[in-house]
Amino acid sequence: MHPRLTGIGSTTWVVADGYIPPRSSxxxxxxxxxxxxxxxxxxxxxxxxxVYVYFTDREPAGPFLLAIAPRRAFHQRINDLRHPExxxxxxxxxxxxxxxxxxxxxxxxxxxxxxxxxxxxxIAFPV
Amino acid sequence: MHPRLTGIGSTTWVVADGYIPPRSSxxxxxxxxxxxxxxxxxxxxxxxxxVYVYFTDREPAGPFLLAIAPRRAFHQRINDLRHPExxxxxxxxxxxxxxxxxxxxxxxxxxxxxxxxxxxxxIAFPV
Amino acid sequence: MHPRLTGIGSTTWVVADGYIPPRSSxxxxxxxxxxxxxxxxxxxxxxxxxVYVYFTDREPAGPFLLAIAPRRAFHQRINDLRHPExxxxxxxxxxxxxxxxxxxxxxxxxxxxxxxxxxxxxIAFPV
Amino acid sequence: MHPRLTGIGSTTWVVADGYIPPRSSxxxxxxxxxxxxxxxxxxxxxxxxxVYVYFTDREPAGPFLLAIAPRRAFHQRINDLRHPExxxxxxxxxxxxxxxxxxxxxxxxxxxxxxxxxxxxxIAFPV
Numbered sequence: 001m002h003p004r005l006t007g008i009g010s011t012t013w014v015v016a017d018g019y020i021p022p023r024s025s026x027x028x029x030x031x032x033x034x035x036x037x038x039x040x041x042x043x044x045x046x047x048x049x050x051v052y053v054y055f056t057d058r059e060p061a062g063p064f065l066l067a068i069a070p071r072r073a074f075h076q077r078i079n080d081l082r083h084p085e086x087x088x089x090x091x092x093x094x095x096x097x098x099x100x101x102x103x104x105x106x107x108x109x110x111x112x113x114x115x116x117x118x119x120x121x122x123i124a125f126p127v
Numbered sequence: 128m129h130p131r132l133t134g135i136g137s138t139t140w141v142v143a144d145g146y147i148p149p150r151s152s153x154x155x156x157x158x159x160x161x162x163x164x165x166x167x168x169x170x171x172x173x174x175x176x177x178v179y180v181y182f183t184d185r186e187p188a189g190p191f192l193l194a195i196a197p198r199r200a201f202h203q204r205i206n207d208l209r210h211p212e213x214x215x216x217x218x219x220x221x222x223x224x225x226x227x228x229x230x231x232x233x234x235x236x237x238x239x240x241x242x243x244x245x246x247x248x249x250i251a252f253p254v
Numbered sequence: 255m256h257p258r259l260t261g262i263g264s265t266t267w268v269v270a271d272g273y274i275p276p277r278s279s280x281x282x283x284x285x286x287x288x289x290x291x292x293x294x295x296x297x298x299x300x301x302x303x304x305v306y307v308y309f310t311d312r313e314p315a316g317p318f319l320l321a322i323a324p325r326r327a328f329h330q331r332i333n334d335l336r337h338p339e340x341x342x343x344x345x346x347x348x349x350x351x352x353x354x355x356x357x358x359x360x361x362x363x364x365x366x367x368x369x370x371x372x373x374x375x376x377i378a379f380p381v
Numbered sequence: 382m383h384p385r386l387t388g389i390g391s392t393t394w395v396v397a398d399g400y401i402p403p404r405s406s407x408x409x410x411x412x413x414x415x416x417x418x419x420x421x422x423x424x425x426x427x428x429x430x431x432v433y434v435y436f437t438d439r440e441p442a443g444p445f446l447l448a449i450a451p452r453r454a455f456h457q458r459i460n461d462l463r464h465p466e467x468x469x470x471x472x473x474x475x476x477x478x479x480x481x482x483x484x485x486x487x488x489x490x491x492x493x494x495x496x497x498x499x500x501x502x503x504i505a506f507p508v
Contacts, residue, residue, distance in 0.1 A: 055454055123504060
């Protein structure tokens with residue numbers, strides 16, 4: 001059973017603080033430093049998601065294409081994106097996430113550069 | 128004394144980055160790794176809350192039923208939910224929290240997998 | 255010089271995850287574990303702020319009265335509130351912050367129970 | 382390729398918890414304790430950004446002038462601002478960020494005072 005929630009969320013979200021820490025401490029891949037977008041597609045149709053990556057000194061990269069099945073969670077490490085390109089570590093970026101149906105996006109980073117890990121998270125900005 | 132605040136908040140909230148770290152360091156239960164929804168029912172009638180848990184690869188679990196008395200805080204560790212099922216650790220999920228009266232929801236994780244704990248928190252997304 | 259910003263913000267804010275960690279590591283008061291509300295009064299008249307503290311098992315405490323001068327920052331550790339009462343450590347709570355003029359509220363916790371400190375922060379929920 | 386996104390975001394943002402930790406552990410400048418505003422200018426014209434810094438006990442400082450090129454990320458450590466003045470460490474402050482075109486602002490702090498770093502982040506408050 002689940003609530004009827006088609007239509008909740010937004011079709012455009014912005015993450016302004018993107019950064020992949022360049023080093024890690026602890027067992028991989030669990031404790032690998034990463035920057036993630038955590039998404040929910042609460043509706044009853046598949047979400048076609050496009051991610052655009054904005055940099056300090058060049059034109060945006062993307063779209064990176066993702067599909068989220070109906071009523072499913074989808075947590076994507078930015079580190080793991082490969083097509084059309086790989087996002088470099090130790091580089092400032094921002095993200096725009098668009099979807100053809102409403103979704104919800106939260107931004108989380110695990111930073112294990114030093115001996116104990118650090119975490120940060122925020123709801124992304126819904127347009 | 129307290130302010131008259133019936134009607135503030137929202138009746139549907141989304142948490143997109145759910146995850147229970149699979150290990151802990153330090154004294155239990157205080158320093159046990161956990162993922163929590165922290166709720167306030169500011170109004171003058173009881174809140175009947177339903178929590179739905181969305182996964183990557185199966186249909187949502189729930190509803191998990193909670194009751195929050197009028198004018199009360201209620202911090203619920205997702206780790207501690209048992210009915211209708213227990214949420215597995217080390218597994219990505221998202222949450223939808225619904226209430227019959229407006230509440231406010233904040234999402235917080237304590238991660239003590241490594242030797243010092245890490246914390247993250249964000250206001251949930253109000254629909 | 256400063257922008258003319260009277261009227262920005264909200265007159266009611268909610269913090270749902272309140273908690274003062276019961277122990278600390280490192281030099282006091284800088285590294286003392288604390289839970290804070292960080293406020294800006296951007297306008298040109300004094301803000302009269304009332305803080306109400308909601309608990310799990312008893313009626314709310316407060317109001318705690320604060321005054322924020324025009325165009326001033328005001329970061330208040332909840333640990334340091336004394337009148338009408340002191341908030342206990344290691345206890346779940348929520349906060350409602352009201353003001354007679356619009357302000358902006360952010361919630362931050364420093365947790366130094368373990369050997370390295372942890373931090374979390376979120377914009378509070380504007381009603 | 383990038384989405385047509387002129388007009389998304391807001392022209393005024395508030396950060397209520399500003400603080401630059403006064404010490405650091407680890408290699409500089411990467412692990413230097415810092416307080417940052419992370420901005421995206423998603424539109425097709427340059428953003429002229431003004432940052433105002435509000436203190437506890439004196440009139441606001443600023444404007445600090447920044448320019449963000451079209452379709453670019455811009456992450457600014459508050460520590461690194463120099464004109465019209467330098468922001469002191471170990472001092473509470475708040476920020477108001479204005480722009481002549483809509484931008485998105487996220488607030489992040491890295492605190493490496495103790496042996497492992499701590500992180501916090503939140504979307505800023507859009508007016």
